[in-house]
Amino acid sequence: MEVDREAAGFFVNSKDGVDDLIITPMGQNLFDDASPGLNNFLSIGQYNRENQSFTIGNTVYSFTKWFHTHPGANREGFGYVDPSSGDKNASKYFCLDGLIFGGRGGIGAICSDGK
Secondary structure, three states: OOOOOOOEEEEEEEOOOOEEEEEOOOOOOEOOEOHHHHHHHHOOOEEEOOOOEEEEOOEEEEEEEEEEEEOOOOOOOOOOOOOOHHHHHHHHHHOOOEEEEEOOOOEEEEOOOOO
């Protein structure tokens, strides 16, 4: 999973029961920061923290988890699955559990309360 920037997105349940995955735009993301793409994506709709729903036009998506990558298996100190303080804050903001996919392998988890 060696890439030059972080990827992020959401696991989704739709009203008709179809599970899906939304990957936010990576073009603006940095090697160690997925927030530009997340913010760009979130700006096109309305996020409701109370029920973890996201509305774009007339379509309502139910977010079940969020995720992002920690690339950098070839860089010292990067590529691990331990959540940063920003990762914990994102889980608190979204009121969602989060997953981190590490470039060195493994999956990390963050509870919706940031722990």
